[in-house]
Amino acid sequence: MGLVEILSDHTLQTVAIGAAILGAVSGVLGAFAVLRQQSLMGDALSHAALPGICLGFLWAGSRDLGAILGGALAAGALAALTVMAMTRLTRLKTDAALGSVLSFYFALGIVLLTLIQRQAGAGQAGLEAFLFGQAAAILREDLQVMGVLALASLGAVALLWKEFKLVTFDPVFARTLGLPVVALEAVLTVMVAVAVVIGLQMVGVVLMAAMIVAPAVAARQWVTRLGPMVVISAAIGMGAGVTGALISAMGRGLATGPLVVLAASAAVLVSILLAPGRGVIWDWMKRRAERRALGGQRVLTAIHALAAEHGDPEYPAEQSMLDVYFGGGTAAALDRLEARGAVRRAAHFRTEGVHWVLTPQGQAEAEDILAGGEGDRP
Amino acid sequence: MFFRPRAEVQGRLHEPGLALHVEDLTVSYHARPVLWDIDLDVPPGVMAAIVGPNGAGKSTLIKAVLELVPKTAGHVRVFGAPYARARKRVAYVPQRSSVDWDFPTTALDVVMMGRYGHLGWLRRPGRETRAQAMAALGQVGMAAYADRQISQLSGGQQQRVFLARALVQEADLYLLDEPMAGVDATTERAIVKLLQGLRDRGRTVVVVHHDLQTVRRYYDWMVILNVRVIAQGPVAEVHTAENLRRAYGGQIALIDAAPEAPAGAGTM
Numbered sequence A: 001m002g003l004v005e006i007l008s009d010h011t012l013q014t015v016a017i018g019a020a021i022l023g024a025v026s027g028v029l030g031a032f033a034v035l036r037q038q039s040l041m042g043d044a045l046s047h048a049a050l051p052g053i054c055l056g057f058l059w060a061g062s063r064d065l066g067a068i069l070g071g072a073l074a075a076g077a078l079a080a081l082t083v084m085a086m087t088r089l090t091r092l093k094t095d096a097a098l099g100s101v102l103s104f105y106f107a108l109g110i111v112l113l114t115l116i117q118r119q120a121g122a123g124q125a126g127l128e129a130f131l132f133g134q135a136a137a138i139l140r141e142d143l144q145v146m147g148v149l150a151l152a153s154l155g156a157v158a159l160l161w162k163e164f165k166l167v168t169f170d171p172v173f174a175r176t177l178g179l180p181v182v183a184l185e186a187v188l189t190v191m192v193a194v195a196v197v198i199g200l201q202m203v204g205v206v207l208m209a210a211m212i213v214a215p216a217v218a219a220r221q222w223v224t225r226l227g228p229m230v231v232i233s234a235a236i237g238m239g240a241g242v243t244g245a246l247i248s249a250m251g252r253g254l255a256t257g258p259l260v261v262l263a264a265s266a267a268v269l270v271s272i273l274l275a276p277g278r279g280v281i282w283d284w285m286k287r288r289a290e291r292r293a294l295g296g297q298r299v300l301t302a303i304h305a306l307a308a309e310h311g312d313p314e315y316p317a318e319q320s321m322l323d324v325y326f327g328g329g330t331a332a333a334l335d336r337l338e339a340r341g342a343v344r345r346a347a348h349f350r351t352e353g354v355h356w357v358l359t360p361q362g363q364a365e366a367e368d369i370l371a372g373g374e375g376d377r378p
Numbered sequence B: 001m002f003f004r005p006r007a008e009v010q011g012r013l014h015e016p017g018l019a020l021h022v023e024d025l026t027v028s029y030h031a032r033p034v035l036w037d038i039d040l041d042v043p044p045g046v047m048a049a050i051v052g053p054n055g056a057g058k059s060t061l062i063k064a065v066l067e068l069v070p071k072t073a074g075h076v077r078v079f080g081a082p083y084a085r086a087r088k089r090v091a092y093v094p095q096r097s098s099v100d101w102d103f104p105t106t107a108l109d110v111v112m113m114g115r116y117g118h119l120g121w122l123r124r125p126g127r128e129t130r131a132q133a134m135a136a137l138g139q140v141g142m143a144a145y146a147d148r149q150i151s152q153l154s155g156g157q158q159q160r161v162f163l164a165r166a167l168v169q170e171a172d173l174y175l176l177d178e179p180m181a182g183v184d185a186t187t188e189r190a191i192v193k194l195l196q197g198l199r200d201r202g203r204t205v206v207v208v209h210h211d212l213q214t215v216r217r218y219y220d221w222m223v224i225l226n227v228r229v230i231a232q233g234p235v236a237e238v239h240t241a242e243n244l245r246r247a248y249g250g251q252i253a254l255i256d257a258a259p260e261a262p263a264g265a266g267t268m
């Protein structure tokens, strides 16, 4: 298919819009979950959705989407509250509580799933589509449900922005201000369950956690404030969703959900490597630049010291002497200093070899360095 | 040994003019009492030090006032009202903030959070809040760091940001748990001046303080605590070698302790 045909394809449009909605919601809510150190919460909630899906199916007696998503939401919320209760009432740490809740609910879900499949006989209930997602099965009507859920949760975040921010950053302080911290945390958590429900058809319970965590982790690399982080996280989520949908439409029958997750993971990889300030490669390059600058500074001050010793600001320092003094090659550092006009080559009246003199600019720089320190005073 | 100035404290019990009134307060962690039958009164407009050895329960006392830890017994009044109703008049700086320092937020952001209580639900902080926060950062000498991510501040600078957050709360009662820990001498003097300025404007400032050398210079009111209240009252009366020995036992050499006050006069 050509790109134009692909873009005008009805199914693709539906899938892409659905994936974008999912990406935006999970990006926004995932940012809060990750910052609350509850990356695993998405995992627990999505796995917990499975028994809810099965119970919804059993209750409706058919593959009724409303019942199934309702069941998933209820089970997810119940699992979230279980985790909160476990960490508050026992001395279990959150990761341990999440781990045990996750496996319990998922095991329960698998048991129910096999039961249903046996009951339904050969005419499969088609529930295992929820394990890994089945984007192609999404209908236009489903988009409406997803859209309403998305608007509701994003609206809540917009309205309660500063409360959510405070509860996420400093819950103790939030308590002293009289905020209902537990209730706000519960709302944040339940909304993650909503995001999971939105993503169930698309990505499935197994990979859904990645949609919660990946955009947020990637976004965190690029920013120093919460607002931009949430916006970037949503954008990465949407981008990954649409990218996954497009690739799936072009490739022969590759499943959309895993592609979306792969796209989000690629964003994480790029961000971890490249983001200014936090990226690994950026960090490495900056440290190298700093090491060089430091080397240059030390050479500069050494020449300055020699000049001072000889009472001659234009004293030519011999490069081989500097090499001996620093126990290694100063040539590169001197070249860089020369390139920016801090030193110049000079002839010495008696000895051979390269000699260096501080330019006026170099003298000023050396004095600055020696004056040193940028401590702070109130 | 068991001297407790019940009678006199009882006399002031329901004086509504008190900034902080604590009565019969007992707090236990895992059934082990760490504060025992505390009766405490802090009049308004003083700058009070709470001193006592490590583990004396100073932080716990403040947390109990703020209802951050459950009380086993007793009650607290802030300006004559239960804490829940006086919340807006109280600001708190914890000893060690347990926040995630890598959180994507700047010093200015953190200080603005001090205004959230006054803004109330739904309202967003605007230009005015920003200006207030900048002014508070200036007061603690951190204006130049307003846009720094908080993980890129030194420990003392982080402490000052949290102090600034308390300042913008414009409270009447400040509860500060070792705000001077980890700040350099110059900054400590600046902070003390700042707090004394608050007191001079009629605010009440209660500070957990560790340096017994400076208590007399900085404060006008003093509470000595070690699970129980050992003594409380004006610094000149309370800061005695006898009282400090009772709180700290043999733990400290009482260099230049205050001249002995007449027995018992230190407590009220």
Ligand SMILES: Nc1ncnc2c1ncn2[C@@H]1O[C@H](COP(=O)(O)OP(=O)(O)OP(=O)(O)O)[C@@H](O)[C@H]1O
Pocket: B029, B030, B034, B052, B053, B054, B055, B056, B057, B058, B059, B060, B061, B095
């Ligand atoms: N969360 C807790 N769980 C159990 N025990 C605690 C807890 N917090 C404090 N304690 C105990 O309560 C007692 C009082 O602690 P608190 O932190 O109030 O002391 P402090 O006077 O503030 O000491 P410091 O000068 O070291 O800050 C200590 O013995 C401490 O071990």
Ligand SMILES: [Mg+2]
Pocket: B058, B059, B060, B095, B177
């Ligand atoms: Mg303490």
